[in-house]
Structure formats: structure tokens, C-alpha cells
Amino acid sequence: MRILKKAIPGLLMMLGLILPAISQAQTKSFNVNVKWPGGDGRYLELTTNRDGAVVRLDSAIVKNGAAVLTMPAPEIYSSVYLSINRAYMKELLVHAGKTDVMITNAADPQLQATTQVNGGLEQDLLEEYNNVFMKGLRTNLARTQALKKSVGKTQAQKDSIIASYKPIFDSLLHAQDYVTTKYADQDIAGYIMIKRVAFLTPEEQEKQYNALSKRLKGGPYGLEIRSIIDNVTNRKLGKPAFQFTASDQNNHPVKLSDYKGKYVLLDFWSSTCAPCLRMAPYVKQLYDTYKQKGFEIIAVSLDTKRNDWIAAMQKHDISGVQVSSLKGAHDPIAKFYGVQQMPSMILIDPQGNNAGPVDPTKLDAKLAEIFDKK
Structure with a gap:
């Protein structure tokens, strides 16, 4: 399946409540190298969310078309958010290494549409997951509006409207399942599943968990996923x-x-x-x-x-x-x-x-x- 990089502007930003029990001893650096011709003077920030509050991790001013932001890299994946002049723009996956961000049109108010992120396969998969989730939200809004316009129609006609959207939602679910099955032994699959597991049915939770490799199940991502599933089960x-x-x-x-x-x-x-x-x-x-x-x-x-x-x-x-x-x-x-x-x-x-x-x-x-x- 092709990795979707630009399918939907307005990337989904998930709150930083994920993996609360996992130790994040910081030993290496995560560097964000920004290239922005014409962006001199713009203020960049890397932020995260802790207990509902925004925490600034690093900041820089674009000079000579470039800027570098740096933070310690945790042992496990986490997300940070790149903002420009304090306006949210991109979610980035934190790992030991670097991610390149290229902004190609400083005059475009929709900067997300003119921004390319190169952080490797893991960053691409995170962007794909976010794009798919956002497409689901927008499809839901369209379905809601269609149902609202169906006042006076029979229940069968309303059911037909709901059924017409089912193939779209099925395809979106398949797109998310793809990461778990295709990359079942890579940590990014565990990280993305933690993001989505609370939204799955009990049957889907077990199916996706069982698709993960033995190594992932026994590691921090798998243990956190199992904990979430068990907590849901305990609240039957x-x-x-x-x-x-x-x-x-x-x-x-x-x-x-x-x-x-x-x-x-x-x-x-x-x-x-x-x-x-x-x-x-x-x-x-x-x-x-x-x-x-x-x-x-x-x-x-x-x-x-x-x-x-x-x-x-x-x-x-x-x-x-x-x-x-x-x-x-x-x-x-x-x-x-x-x-x-x-x-x-x-x-x-x-x-x-x-x-x-x-x-x-x-x-x-x-x-x-x-x-x-x-």
C-alpha cells in the first residue's frame, strides 16, 4: 500500500497521554533540520503535551533559510509537534537521529500543504495513520450532514445512507490494519496500535494484538497494549x-x-x-x-x-x-x-x-x- 504523505492537510494531533507507564530514559538526541527559503524571522517550536498542558522542548528562529531544533530522544517512540509562530503545523515522531523538514512556499497560509517531512519509514507510517484518521473524521461529518438532510425519509432510506459510507470506513480500517500486519515486528506498529487500540472493538483489539510479533508483545509497546485491552475488559x-x-x-x-x-x-x-x-x-x-x-x-x-x-x-x-x-x-x-x-x-x-x-x-x-x- 502506498504511503500517503499529502493526502489530507490538517494533520491529526494526538494528546501526549500515551504510554504513561513506560520509562523514557533519555540518552540520545533527536534533531529537526528545517530548510525554509524565504522563512527568515519565523519562530519555530517543538512542543509536547503533558497532563493537558503544552510543554516547550526547544525553539529557534529561522536564519538564512534554515533552523535546527534539538531535544533528548527517549528510548521509546513519542510524538512532538512542530509549530510556526505558535501555530501548530506538523506532528513528528521522536527517535534517536534526525528528521528533515522542507517548507517550499513561505507565502502560502496553508503551510502544511507545502511542507515535506523526511524522517524515514516510521515517520511516513505515522503520517499515514494520522491522514487516515482525519479522513475518517471528515467522512463521518459528511455522513452526519447527509443524515440530517434525510428528515422525513423512511428508516430504510436512512439505513441506505449509512450503508453507502460503509465501504469507505472499511477501507480506512484496512489501511490502519496494514501497519500492524505488514510491520508486525517493528516498534512503530506497536506505537501506532497504542494510539488506536482504545477505539477498536474487543474483537478488533485481540485481532490486531495477536498480529504483532512475539518480540513486540513482550516489549514495552506490547505490554502497554495488553494493559489497555485488559482495562477495557475489566470495564465490561x-x-x-x-x-x-x-x-x-x-x-x-x-x-x-x-x-x-x-x-x-x-x-x-x-x-x-x-x-x-x-x-x-x-x-x-x-x-x-x-x-x-x-x-x-x-x-x-x-x-x-x-x-x-x-x-x-x-x-x-x-x-x-x-x-x-x-x-x-x-x-x-x-x-x-x-x-x-x-x-x-x-x-x-x-x-x-x-x-x-x-x-x-x-x-x-x-x-x-x-x-x-x-
Whole structure:
């Protein structure tokens, strides 16, 4: 399968909650060599996300069409984000060695479209994974809009619309599975699976895990994947949900038990999660469609700073009831549900029991399955 490098602008940025238990002793360097004719004076940053907060790792000013950014390389893969004048541009895979970034048109406001990254096979695979995931989000939005226009049509006609998109989603799933099967003994397959395992069905989780080599399964990536799968298994469908009490933006208590009788979606997000913010209009569309039918959203912010949480919530019109412990990845709700990355969604049924994780790219289909066939 051809590696997709430029298929979709607006690369998916995953939050840095991944691999929390893996030691990252830093012994070597990761260098980013930027070539940017005409880019003199631009400010570059390498950042990561820790507990919902942006952490700067290195910065540089472009001089004579070039800049170099450097950081210690962990023993295992991780992701960092390259930004220009504090505007996010590219996700880069961190490893011991170097990655070359070439920006070919300084005047183009869509810099991602004129940026080439050469970090080897692993970087190409990460970009492909991100491109495929983003295509899934956009396809979902198109399907949601098509269903919204189908008001007044029969259920069979609505089912036909949903079925028409199935081949696209099947092809996207196949594209992601390809990495696990083709590169089953390479660490990048384990790293990418950690990113996606929480979104898979139990059957898909086991299938993809079993496709990995014995070496990967016994290493840090495989152990983390197994831990995530086991945590999901321990929160089986039909078991009582975590009966939390959290604080909203006005410091008022919000109890999950107050929403018994409704389907409740726990939507984990933060001000630093670009995909979460891009999904906000899509989620709002669904919220407006189903909230009168017994649907509620509790948006759990994993920010650590109150001002960041409130500003992003208001700017992006985040849907539902807003809560946050301001503890980042250590939020008790997120820890109970084993949230490894964002966006991440968990559904609670009207009886207050776990109804399972929801793939954010298939939220519209899940809600249609629940409400449109009643």
C-alpha cells in the first residue's frame, strides 16, 4: 500500500497521554533540520503535551533559510509537534537521529500543504495513520450532514445512507490494519496500535494484538497494549459506571447519577487537543439532534489550567455539561476509564451502566442506532 504523505492537510494531533507507564530514559538526541527559503524571522517550536498542558522542548528562529531544533530522544517512540509562530503545523515522531523538514512556499497560509517531512519509514507510517484518521473524521461529518438532510425519509432510506459510507470506513480500517500486519515486528506498529487500540472493538483489539510479533508483545509497546485491552475488559458492558461527582465551570457539583434515565456520553477533551476542537461542530450537531430524545454529554476537560479550559470551552462552543478536576491525565474519571489519548468517548446507558467506548468517528452512527430505531 502506498504511503500517503499529502493526502489530507490538517494533520491529526494526538494528546501526549500515551504510554504513561513506560520509562523514557533519555540518552540520545533527536534533531529537526528545517530548510525554509524565504522563512527568515519565523519562530519555530517543538512542543509536547503533558497532563493537558503544552510543554516547550526547544525553539529557534529561522536564519538564512534554515533552523535546527534539538531535544533528548527517549528510548521509546513519542510524538512532538512542530509549530510556526505558535501555530501548530506538523506532528513528528521522536527517535534517536534526525528528521528533515522542507517548507517550499513561505507565502502560502496553508503551510502544511507545502511542507515535506523526511524522517524515514516510521515517520511516513505515522503520517499515514494520522491522514487516515482525519479522513475518517471528515467522512463521518459528511455522513452526519447527509443524515440530517434525510428528515422525513423512511428508516430504510436512512439505513441506505449509512450503508453507502460503509465501504469507505472499511477501507480506512484496512489501511490502519496494514501497519500492524505488514510491520508486525517493528516498534512503530506497536506505537501506532497504542494510539488506536482504545477505539477498536474487543474483537478488533485481540485481532490486531495477536498480529504483532512475539518480540513486540513482550516489549514495552506490547505490554502497554495488553494493559489497555485488559482495562477495557475489566470495564465490561453492563457493569455499573463510575459514579463520579465533578465540578463544573462555576464550581457546582455534577453527579453522573443526576442523569440516570438518559444516555450519557463522557467526552474527554482539552484545550491542547486539536482534533477535539476540530470535532466540536460535529459533536454539537449531534447533540442538538438528540438531546431532546434522552441524550446528554458530560464534557470532561483534561486541562490543568482553569483559564485554558474556560477559554477553549467558550471559543469552540464545547457541547454538553462541562466538568474538570484540572488534574490532566490524573483526572479520576479519565483514570477509571483508562483514557490514553484524546478525543476519547465513553457511553453510559440510561440505567447508569457502562455501554462501552465509542469511536469518535462513528458517533453519529452509534446515536442513530440508539435513537432513530426506537
